[in-house]
Amino acid sequence: MKVAVFGGTGFLGQRIVERLLDKGFEVRAVSRQTRRAITTVGSEAKAPEQVKADILERSSIGPAIAGSDAVVNAVSLYVEHGDLTFERMHVTAAADLASAARQAGVERLVHISGIGADPRSASRYIKARGRGEDAVRNSFPDTIVLRSAVMIGPGDAFLTTLVRLVRLLPVYPLFGQGATRLQPVYVGDVAEAVSRLLADPIQDVSTFEVGGPRILRYRELVREIARTIGVHPILVPMPFAAWSALAVVAEFLPTPPFTRNQVDLMRQDNVTTAGMPGLPELGIEPRDIEQVIRMIEGTGIKTRA
Numbered sequence: 001m002k003v004a005v006f007g008g009t010g011f012l013g014q015r016i017v018e019r020l021l022d023k024g025f026e027v028r029a030v031s032r033q034t035r036r037a038i039t040t041v042g043s044e045a046k047a048p049e050q051v052k053a054d055i056l057e058r059s060s061i062g063p064a065i066a067g068s069d070a071v072v073n074a075v076s077l078y079v080e081h082g083d084l085t086f087e088r089m090h091v092t093a094a095a096d097l098a099s100a101a102r103q104a105g106v107e108r109l110v111h112i113s114g115i116g117a118d119p120r121s122a123s124r125y126i127k128a129r130g131r132g133e134d135a136v137r138n139s140f141p142d143t144i145v146l147r148s149a150v151m152i153g154p155g156d157a158f159l160t161t162l163v164r165l166v167r168l169l170p171v172y173p174l175f176g177q178g179a180t181r182l183q184p185v186y187v188g189d190v191a192e193a194v195s196r197l198l199a200d201p202i203q204d205v206s207t208f209e210v211g212g213p214r215i216l217r218y219r220e221l222v223r224e225i226a227r228t229i230g231v232h233p234i235l236v237p238m239p240f241a242a243w244s245a246l247a248v249v250a251e252f253l254p255t256p257p258f259t260r261n262q263v264d265l266m267r268q269d270n271v272t273t274a275g276m277p278g279l280p281e282l283g284i285e286p287r288d289i290e291q292v293i294r295m296i297e298g299t300g301i302k303t304r305a
């Protein structure tokens, strides 16, 4: 089976590429810049085909997916810039990819979305994610939507930053009271889920929600990190309005430490919906957060490039 992974060089995408290569798929990693050409699977070095394409340019999508049996959309946009909006990336471009996939006779499309995606949300980001799911299904009715909780692992933007800050700051500011419930999931488990959705016989399910093994309030997560790395910060509540104002400034930095959409996501619980199929239904036992913190520690706390 040939799979084109849009966003195949990203945090999640590169793990998906690795899993698929490991399972013997032919893989094409699609992104605007090519990087990380070789991946080591066991002792054997394998490389995906690397193709440059921009999902925002309709004409570049067709050649990038030509000959593929399956397509994965793991493209992201976390900060809007000018006319590069969440709507354009997560709705219009995602639907363009879906309709190109249908026209090309692709059998399976896996669309990565986020838990909480809601077309009626007041948040531009969350709304675009919800509208995107609908738009993709309109273009490719059998799309499998995989909504993920916040993903963690070496090189992530969330836990790595938290570990670094918890180590650094004697007084730690929480999002609001720190009461938001989160279910961080190891990125490798999400990649494994995608590979199973492609490898296994088609299930009669079109939406999966994947989360980690534990639900923690934000302040409990900070305490868990502090305990694991052996520090004792004082946790101080900080209003969401103050975070949103700071995020406006932070978004001017080349690599923003946090963004308005992340603050919006932190305002509401981000956990899987009861009864929705997820990792257990795919036969995956999710990795515990403590193990992931140790993995991040072991890599010398790198931040995402």
Ligand SMILES: NC(=O)c1ccc[n+]([C@@H]2O[C@H](COP(=O)([O-])OP(=O)(O)OC[C@H]3O[C@@H](n4cnc5c(N)ncnc54)[C@H](OP(=O)(O)O)[C@@H]3O)[C@@H](O)[C@H]2O)c1
Pocket (backbone or CB within 6 Å): 006, 007, 008, 009, 010, 011, 012, 013, 030, 031, 032, 033, 034, 053, 054, 055, 056, 073, 074, 075, 076, 077, 112, 113, 114, 115, 148, 149, 150, 151, 152, 158
């Ligand atoms: N990270 C999380 O915690 C999390 C949680 C829930 C859901 N998700 C979702 O998971 C998906 C992957 O997220 P991620 O964190 O892995 O993203 P990421 O690390 O930012 O990677 C994004 C990938 O998309 C490519 N890309 C960006 N713009 C593109 C364009 N115009 N055309 C083609 N390729 C483009 C990037 O490569 P180039 O820049 O070279 O093009 C890169 O390969 C997204 O849908 C995200 O919303 C992520």
